[in-house]
Amino acid sequence: MWTSLKAQLLEVGNVKLIGADATEYESKSTAGPGAGGRGSVFFSYEGHRVRLAVTDDSPITIRHIGGGTVMLTYGCIEVLGKLEKPGSHCPGQAYITISGSCIYHCRYCPVPGNAAPTKSIDEIVTLVKNAGDIHAISLTSGVVGTVEEEEKRALDAVEALKQFNLPIGVSIYPVAGTAQRLHEAGAAEVKFNLETATPELFREMCPGMDRDLINAELDTAVELFGKNHVFTNLIFGLGETDDEMKSTIDEVCRRGIIPTLRPFSPAAELKDLPRPGFKRFMNLYKHHRAALASNGLDATKAETMCIACTGCDMVPGLD
Structure with missing residues (x-):
């Protein structure tokens, strides 16, 4: 039901x-x-x-x-x-956005238009202290300034948050070596987002971003963090076919990465595009479940971020 x-x-x-x-x-x-x-x-x-x-x-x-x-x-x-009750953004977690704006302008994303501020380390620590009964900390961010500067903010936040002795998940746009540095800093899980089903859609939807780099950092992350602790968002409803989405689900699962299937939410340049329908949700969910199982992946092992929350997406094993 x-x-x-x-x-x-x-x-x-x-x-x-x-x-x-x-x-x-x-x-x-x-x-x-x-x-x-x-x-x-x-x-x-x-x-x-x-x-x-x-x-x-x-x-x-x-x-x-x-x-x-x-x-x-x-x-x-x-x-x-x-x-x-949300702990901080979602139940059971302090899920904190470091920088609420972004220099990139993905066509579906409202964040660049928000002009929200960048939180200081003290603000982030205070949010976690005030989050109530939580079992994890998750960090995400836009990119303000340079990608390297944003990574430094995330690394500093991980270092400051280790005092809480909770698993910390981090989802940021990476540069070469980001996975290694987050692992050394003490992060428990990472999410680097491929966003779209195909490279062609990625170039159209996320101008200026490097999909090859994201893929490379995902593979490095699996080596460091292990299966069931590396994730990537795949948005469906951007114009891809079911076969294209299923092929990408299969590919990332074979590599030990758990995809988060994120339904498109009308916003920004694509605010007039419709949300995916019920039949598509069910079709892709069933394929997602089978792909995880056939590659020995288990979403119930996730400790942080979207897979552990399940609020915005359908997660095999948890839904």
Whole structure:
């Protein structure tokens, strides 16, 4: 039931929040899907979760009864569940964006238009201290200044956050040697994002970025961090075919990398492009599950970042 329900909810991607005040359950993002938007909530049902953007106009309604208990209604579907409190951006983790702006202008990404500030190390440490009951720390970032400067900020943050004795995951745009330096600094997991199913789409969607470099750092990361601890985002809904996406899923899984299948969320230059539909979610999810299994990969072993959260994506083994 959950897999089908989550695919239907992610097909829409947003929710109308009514009922008792739910401010303490809402989260705002400066990176990823929904960056710069009104905010989002994490709906939980029988140990599973989905993250939905809050809007005034959605076919999905969540009525907050009180104390985090909610009734989700979508057409003929009615499900009693819970809202989860975000630690810092997502439940159970302090998921922190270091730099909330970016010199790159990926066509689907709202971050360059946000002009959000870069957090200091003291601010990052304070966010973790105030995150409540968490089991992991995750860091992501745009690129402000140079890629090398952004990597240095991430390395400094990892060093400062080791005091909490929690696994630290890092997702940044790499340069040559980034995986090695993050490993030496004490990061537990890394995510370097290939973003698209094909190199041709990557050149179109992410001008100025180097896919070959990302691939090289991913392979180095598998050698250093091991299987089940290296990830890459693959966005579906940007114009690729199912065969192209499945081929890339197979390729990265063979290399020991767990792909995060991220549904396209209309934003930036592509704000008028539709979200992927339910049938596509289910088709790719089934292929993703089989590809992980056939290559000895297990998403339940992930300790940090998006795979461990599951809010924005369907994750085999956890959904």
